[in-house]
Amino acid sequence: xxxxxxxxxxxKGNEAVAHGALAAKCRCFFGYPIxxxxxxxxxxxxxxxxxxxxxxxxxxxxxxxxxxxxATAAGIRAMTSSSSPGISLKQEAISYMAGSELPGVIVNMxxxxxxxxxxxxxxxxxxxxxxxxxxxxxRTLVLAPATCQxxxxxxxxxxxLAFKYKNPVxxxxxxxxxxxxxxxxxxxxxxxxxxxxxDWGLSGAKGRPKRLVKSLFLEDGALAGHxxxxxxxxxxxxxxxxxxxxxxxxxxxxxxxxxxxxxIAKSAVRKLRKAGRKVGLFRPITxxxxxxxxxxxxxxxxxxxxxxxxxxxQMVEDVRLALAPHTGSGFFSILPxxxxxxxxxxxxxxxxxxx
Amino acid sequence: MQAKEKIVFERPMSxxxxxxxxxxxxxxxxxxxxxxxxxxxxxxxxxxxxxxAIGCSVFLYNYLDVDAVEAPHGRAPAVATGVKRARPxxxxxxxxxxxxLASIGLAEIxxxxxxxxxxxxxxxxxxxxxxxxxxxAPTTMIGQKTTTCPGGRCRERxxxxxxxxxxxxxxxxTAYCARVAVDTVKHLTAAxxxxxxxxxxxxxxxxxxxxxxxxxxxxxxxxxxxKANERIAEELIPYFPLGEFKDESKNTEAx
Ligand SMILES: Cc1ncc(C[n+]2csc(CCOP(=O)(O)OP(=O)(O)O)c2C)c(N)n1
Numbered sequence: 036x037x038x039x040x041x042x043x044x045x046x047k048g049n050e051a052v053a054h055g056a057l058a059a060k061c062r063c064f065f066g067y068p069i070x071x072x073x074x075x076x077x078x079x080x081x082x083x084x085x086x087x088x089x090x091x092x093x094x095x096x097x098x099x100x101x102x103x104x105x106a107t108a109a110g111i112r113a114m115t116s117s118s119s120p121g122i123s124l125k126q127e128a129i130s131y132m133a134g135s136e137l138p139g140v141i142v143n144m145x146x147x148x149x150x151x152x153x154x155x156x157x158x159x160x161x162x163x164x165x166x167x168x169x170x171x172x173x174r175t176l177v178l179a180p181a182t183c184q185x186x187x188x189x190x191x192x193x194x195x196l197a198f199k200y201k202n203p204v205x206x207x208x209x210x211x212x213x214x215x216x217x218x219x220x221x222x223x224x225x226x227x228x229x230x231x232x233x234d235w236g237l238s239g240a241k242g243r244p245k246r247l248v249k250s251l252f253l254e255d256g257a258l259a260g261h262x263x264x265x266x267x268x269x270x271x272x273x274x275x276x277x278x279x280x281x282x283x284x285x286x287x288x289x290x291x292x293x294x295x296x297x298x299i300a301k302s303a304v305r306k307l308r309k310a311g312r313k314v315g316l317f318r319p320i321t322x323x324x325x326x327x328x329x330x331x332x333x334x335x336x337x338x339x340x341x342x343x344x345x346x347x348x349q350m351v352e353d354v355r356l357a358l359a360p361h362t363g364s365g366f367f368s369i370l371p372x373x374x375x376x377x378x379x380x381x382x383x384x385x386x387x388x389x390x
Numbered sequence: 391m392q393a394k395e396k397i398v399f400e401r402p403m404s405x406x407x408x409x410x411x412x413x414x415x416x417x418x419x420x421x422x423x424x425x426x427x428x429x430x431x432x433x434x435x436x437x438x439x440x441x442x443a444i445g446c447s448v449f450l451y452n453y454l455d456v457d458a459v460e461a462p463h464g465r466a467p468a469v470a471t472g473v474k475r476a477r478p479x480x481x482x483x484x485x486x487x488x489x490x491l492a493s494i495g496l497a498e499i500x501x502x503x504x505x506x507x508x509x510x511x512x513x514x515x516x517x518x519x520x521x522x523x524x525x526x527a528p529t530t531m532i533g534q535k536t537t538t539c540p541g542g543r544c545r546e547r548x549x550x551x552x553x554x555x556x557x558x559x560x561x562x563x564t565a566y567c568a569r570v571a572v573d574t575v576k577h578l579t580a581a582x583x584x585x586x587x588x589x590x591x592x593x594x595x596x597x598x599x600x601x602x603x604x605x606x607x608x609x610x611x612x613x614x615x616x617k618a619n620e621r622i623a624e625e626l627i628p629y630f631p632l633g634e635f636k637d638e639s640k641n642t643e644a645x
Contacts, residue, residue, distance in 0.1 A: 063472065091505075094501035095497060097468070098498050101462060101472065102472035104461070104469050104472060105459065105474075106472035108459040109472070109473050113476065128462060135459075238477060238480065239477075240435070240457050245457050245458070247451055248459040249460035251448065251460060
């Protein structure tokens, strides 16, 4: 574990993402304006250049994601960020990156949808993030920060995971994470190796056979073989499961929530614990791979579950699938346009606890 | 006395010795060879990174002995931007068809040129979507029949064929822009010269280089290779004039 002894700074979640990317030695950033993620490209436009990197304000999110494809094909640490409507536009390139095994990092500070929706927080992009989003049979790692500190930490980790698996990694926050300000303890990873893509990145065929980055496989059986190789990789990615449990040990009811909602739910759980109620929290940090085994283990103890999301019910499908051999999960929905407080969760949690 | 043999024509080093998948009379192969010759002559093979586009020429990466990445349909100039920003010391070029570049990828090519990205684009205008079976392209000629304009392209409904070389030349970041053809030896010579200049402006750091090639698609045009080659001079060149539309290759400063 690297020592986390850098300066403690008071920043927005969006800035934490940018700081994290710079600490992870991100060399190229490709952006396009959209609320509520604008601080990321705004900060990167100067900071990455000062660090010797490159910033491009692309003509569209389509172009930005394809610039990411190009930079990562060259074996460079690179990133793009956007919010929901822009992330829809990036899906084609994300699919190509998955098919071509490229380590792109994509940040989604999501907002309300569908369509133009609103510019407030929402978690309506869960399905898009974890079930593919673009065309074809592929997976992306999805990391969901709940604090500005985690936005910083997980952005650094996103680059490591992307290169470890040669796969796109999505950091899924929302307008709350992006816009709130918190103290963040910065740290600099020491393990980032120069030339980590030396054996596959495009650099010109000098003194070695030429290299080809592609996702087209027309020869008989080639695509099937390629997809089976990807499947194997996705299996290996299961080792990256991350989650937080809080007061679950003797809990009779476990709230399942991710990202900003997980954090607000934690406050509600804390308050109810003080009142002697046996409730706990399970917060998936990796949405893909989904921490289904850990969740199932909790269910084996006979607990009840309540999934809370800022949408009409998306992650709850994965929760129910994970719990299926033992039990189910209730669901409490927060709609876009609302910023929930811990108190809003009290009644539904108590309702679920009492059955 | 025996006559001394002298080799006057060889396969360029940058071109791989294998059969291509192209239809008889298709000029993609001729243009591939020109690209290979210029890469050889400028000593660029070992530093070149090709961004191939979606279309008949997607397999260019099987024919050139250079590093390559495959871009989604129309996005090659954005992918090339990413490659070049990541590896400014490499020579980066795209090779795109007219459906790819002038239709779905219009935003990407115009902004790449306008930013003056230090990349080059080889644009092959065969006035049709070849790979998907001969549908109408933005460059299809008025009256030309395709599978999606079986009565012939109509100006009122489908607009005029886009003149990409003229459009790209009008953009600030373009350092070199020309339209060429490969239907005659004279045109081939001029085409190679243009390609060389388009590559040179990148090497000199002057800006974006662009060459539009008028090319045949005998299968899509439903013509013999000879007739298709004749169509270049008879129908295409009168509407798509050949020549240099912008040349800042003599400049010493970036545009
Ligand atoms: C997003 C997307 N839309 C459509 C296609 C199908 N497609 C493949 S090649 C092609 C057109 C190629 O035509 P052109 O660029 O003119 O090149 P040519 O084949 O004539 O050389 C199209 C539309 C695709 N691959 N991706």
